[in-house]
Each structure stands twice: as structure tokens, then as C-alpha cells.
Amino acid sequence: MQGTISEKIFSRASGGDASANDFVSANIDYAMAHDGTSVLALHSFQEMGVEKVWDADKIIVPFDHLIPASTEAAALLQKKTRDWVKEQGISHFYEGGEGICHQVLPEKGFALPGKLIIGADSHSCTYGAFGAFGTGVGATDMAEIFASGKLWFRVPETIKMTVDGTLQKGVFAKDLTLYLIGKTGISGATYKAVEYYGTAISDLSVAGRMTLCNMAIEMGAKAGIVPPDEKTFSYLKGRAAADYEPVYADSDANYLSEKYYDADDIEPQIACPHEVDNVVPISKVIGTPIDQAFIGTCTNGRLEDLAVAADILKGKTVKVRTIATPASRAVLLDAVESGIFETLVKAGVSFITPGCGPCLGAHQGVIAEGETCLSTANRNFRGRMGKGGNIYLGSPATVAASAITGEITDPREFL
Numbered sequence: 001m002q003g004t005i006s007e008k009i010f011s012r013a014s015g016g017d018a019s020a021n022d023f024v025s026a027n028i029d030y031a032m033a034h035d036g037t038s039v040l041a042l043h044s045f046q047e048m049g050v051e052k053v054w055d056a057d058k059i060i061v062p063f064d065h066l067i068p069a070s071t072e073a074a075a076l077l078q079k080k081t082r083d084w085v086k087e088q089g090i091s092h093f094y095e096g097g098e099g100i101c102h103q104v105l106p107e108k109g110f111a112l113p114g115k116l117i118i119g120a121d122s123h124s125c126t127y128g129a130f131g132a133f134g135t136g137v138g139a140t141d142m143a144e145i146f147a148s149g150k151l152w153f154r155v156p157e158t159i160k161m162t163v164d165g166t167l168q169k170g171v172f173a174k175d176l177t178l179y180l181i182g183k184t185g186i187s188g189a190t191y192k193a194v195e196y197y198g199t200a201i202s203d204l205s206v207a208g209r210m211t212l213c214n215m216a217i218e219m220g221a222k223a224g225i226v227p228p229d230e231k232t233f234s235y236l237k238g239r240a241a242a243d244y245e246p247v248y249a250d251s252d253a254n255y256l257s258e259k260y261y262d263a264d265d266i267e268p269q270i271a272c273p274h275e276v277d278n279v280v281p282i283s284k285v286i287g288t289p290i291d292q293a294f295i296g297t298c299t300n301g302r303l304e305d306l307a308v309a310a311d312i313l314k315g316k317t318v319k320v321r322t323i324a325t326p327a328s329r330a331v332l333l334d335a336v337e338s339g340i341f342e343t344l345v346k347a348g349v350s351f352i353t354p355g356c357g358p359c360l361g362a363h364q365g366v367i368a369e370g371e372t373c374l375s376t377a378n379r380n381f382r383g384r385m386g387k388g389g390n391i392y393l394g395s396p397a398t399v400a401a402s403a404i405t406g407e408i409t410d411p412r413e414f415l
């Protein structure tokens with residue numbers, strides 16, 4: 001059958017020929033729910049009256065959103081999930097501190113080419129960096145997966161985005177991602193799958209591809225997918241949790257539209273409050289004062305993100321409060337071993353336990369009314385990090401450079 005990557009993954013998962021806009025019942029390869037959503041999902045699951053989950057080895061539960069628990073209410077909800085995980089014999093449970101779900105699944109080898117991976121979290125599209133179809137669902141849909149291992153979908157149409165050329169010095173995967181979102185708009189890809197091609201995409205590291213696919217949902221996309229290549233396979237070597245079959249689009253696959261971009265022209269980008277597509281080249285906002293700088297999240301909390309921040313901050317001192325949250329324990333350990341951790345701490349950066357940290361304003365690093373945070377996260381919605389606060393989004397290099405000056409600063413000055 002001819003098809004896009006999504007059509008082929010849904011064909012395999014539903015055991016038939018799936019084309020865009022078909023309704024299919026698909027077998028889920030892996031299901032994920034974290035501490036923020038698992039308790040809702042297990043509540044619906046229990047209401048359904050089903051006793052046992054469909055496959056205790058295919059459900060992954062990482063605790064990342066509100067860890068260590070900050071309130072009695074959170075502690076109680078977490079206890080409920082832990083008890084349920086034990087009772088169901090769910091084998092892949094990761095306690096708080098292991099990392100953010102979208103980092104932990106790839107690290108543990110669950111994000112695999114050709115797989116259908118559903119998470120009770122909107123940024124589950126991150127797994128597309130490995131050629132998987134990853135998408136987020138709500139807690140009741142997740143309860144259905146817990147019970148049956150299946151879920152219905154309308155197979156999405158696919159937009160093909162090709163980015164040729166080379167990202168210039170000081171311009172990173174995050175800048176490219178923000179640029180594409182600025183061009184597409186927050187609803188420009190609603191319920192579509194996006195496939196990424198071109199030299200600028202294949203040049204991206206695995207971490208960079210994760211940044212790119214992570215934010216596909218910010219243009220409304222159901223999934224963002226990079227075709228797997230040697231970089232993907234070498235990341236998965238010795239790590240893959242199962243056998244996998246890479247899936248590629250056919251040359252005559254049917255795309256809804258095809259877009260072309262040139263990476264050479266892109267300068268560092270900033271998403272301004274309060275929408276992710278409110279993107280401008282950094283030159284338009286240079287000098288905007290900030291109160292807090294934040295490096296972390298499932299978008300940009302990986303080693304290469306902390307490394308570029310350390311390059312910029314080495315021997316310097318931050319001027320505003322600056323928080324770093326490694327995306328996982330493994331990232332934290334690598335940062336310690338490589339000296340990145342020490343460089344950042346000496347520069348005045350505060351570290352938080354691997355997890356979501358300040359990203360969604362649930363605890364740690366909340367900002368006050370009227371304050372501004374420059375963050376490496378994926379969302380700058382009104383009030384997300386604290387009522388009345390302003391969030392600007394940029395690359396880790398931009399955040400590090402701005403932490404030194406206390407205002408939005410072009411990282412190319414420091415590189």
C-alpha cells in the first residue's frame with residue numbers, strides 16, 4: 001500500500017489498509033500516563049468495572065509533574081496511583097526523579113520507529129522524533145486503552161514540511177521549531193500529522209529532533225514525525241525495549257500540502273506572551289527585561305541544552321534568578337560527570353529535581369504578577385507559570401545569554 005508514515009503505522013496497528021480520514025480501531029503498542037493524569041485514568045478504568053489492565057508490560061507510568069509532592073492532596077493522589085500500579089503489576093513505573101515522561105520513554109527504549117504510542121499528555125508527539133506515531137489523549141481514552149489495548153482514531157492527513165539549508169551559529173532546533181510554529185500558527189496543523197524532511201532536519205541531533213517533534217502540538221498537530229535514520233538507530237542500539245520495523249512514506253504518498261523552508265535565513269527566535277505562535281526574530285525584542293530564566297522541560301532539558309548554557313555561562317554570574325531542571329536523572333548524571341553541573345551552579349544557577357519543574361506553574365519557580373520569565377519550555381500561555389506573569393520562549397542559548405544580562409539577549413554575542 002502507498003502511504004504516509006502515519007497511514008502506514010495505522011495500517012499495521014489496525015490490521016488493514018488505513019488511509020487519511022478513515023476511522024480505525026488501532027492496537028496500541030505503548031501507553032503512558034504520568035502522576036498528573038494517571039489517577040484520573042485509573043478512576044475511569046475502575047468505573048468501567050474492568051479488573052485487569054490489558055497488558056501490564058505495555059503501560060508506562062513515570063512520575064514527573066508534581067514531584068516530590070508539594071501538597072498533601074498531591075501526595076494522596078500519587079499514593080493512589082502507586083497502589084494501583086502495584087495491584088495491577090505494571091512493570092514500568094518510574095518514581096519521581098527519574099525524569100520527564102517524554103524523556104524517560106525514549107531513554108528506556110520505548111520510543112521506537114513505526115510504533116503507535118499513546119500518552120495521557122499532550123506532548124506525547126515527542127516520540128515522532130524516532131519515527132513513531134506518538135500522540136496525546138485524555139484520561140478517559142487512556143482508561144479505554146488500559147482496559148482493551150485499543151482506541152479508535154480518524155487517520156490524520158499529513159503535511160510535509162521540508163527544511164533545507166543549514167542552521168547558522170547560535171541558531172538551534174528550538175529556533176527552527178519556533179520559526180515553523182510562527183509560520184504555521186497555533187491551529188495551522190490541527191489534527192494533521194506533520195512529516196519533517198530536508199537537510200536541516202537530518203542534520204539535527206536526536207535531542208534536536210525531540211525538541212522539534214515535542215512542539216508539533218503547538219501548531220495543533222496530532223503528531224510530528226522525523227523519518228528514522230542512522231542517528232535514530234544508533235541512539236536505540238542497546239536501548240530498544242522491543243523489536244521494531246522502521247516505517248517510511250512512499251514516494252507517491254498523498255500529502256495534504258507541502259511546505260518548503262530555508263534554514264539559512266533563520267535567526268534566533270522568541271515566542272512572546274501569550275501564544276506560542278507569537279514568534280519574532282530576536283532582534284525585535286532584544287533588551288526586554290526578565291525576572292527569571294528557566295532551562296529545562298521536555299522541550300529543552302537534555303544534556304546538549306545544559307551544555308550550551310554552560311558554554312555561555314562559564315566563568316560568568318547570572319544577573320536574574322535562574323533555574324535549571326534536567327529532563328531526567330540520566331541527564332543530571334551526565335551533567336555532573338561532564339562538569340556542566342558545576343559550571344552552572346558556580347554561575348549562580350539553581351537546580352531542581354529532574355521532572356517538569358516550573359514548566360506548568362504547579363510548584364517551584366512560580367513567578368509573581370507582573371514578572372517575566374524567559375523559558376526554554378513549549379508553552380507561554382497566560383498565567384501558566386503564575387497569574388499575571390509573562391512568559392517568553394527561546395532556546396537554551398538565548399536563555400543563558402539573557403540570564404547574564406537580565407534582559408533578552410542575542411546568544412550569538414556569547415558564542
Ligand SMILES: CC(C)[C@H](C(=O)O)[C@@H](O)C(=O)O
Binds near residue numbers: 036037120123
Ligand atoms: C498535565 C498535563 C495533562 C499537561 C499536558 O497534557 O500537556 C502538561 O504536561 C502540560 O504541558 O501542560
Ligand code: SF4
Binds near residue numbers: 297298
Ligand atoms: S515538562 Fe512541561 S510540557 Fe513537558 S510534560 Fe512536563 S509540564 Fe508538560
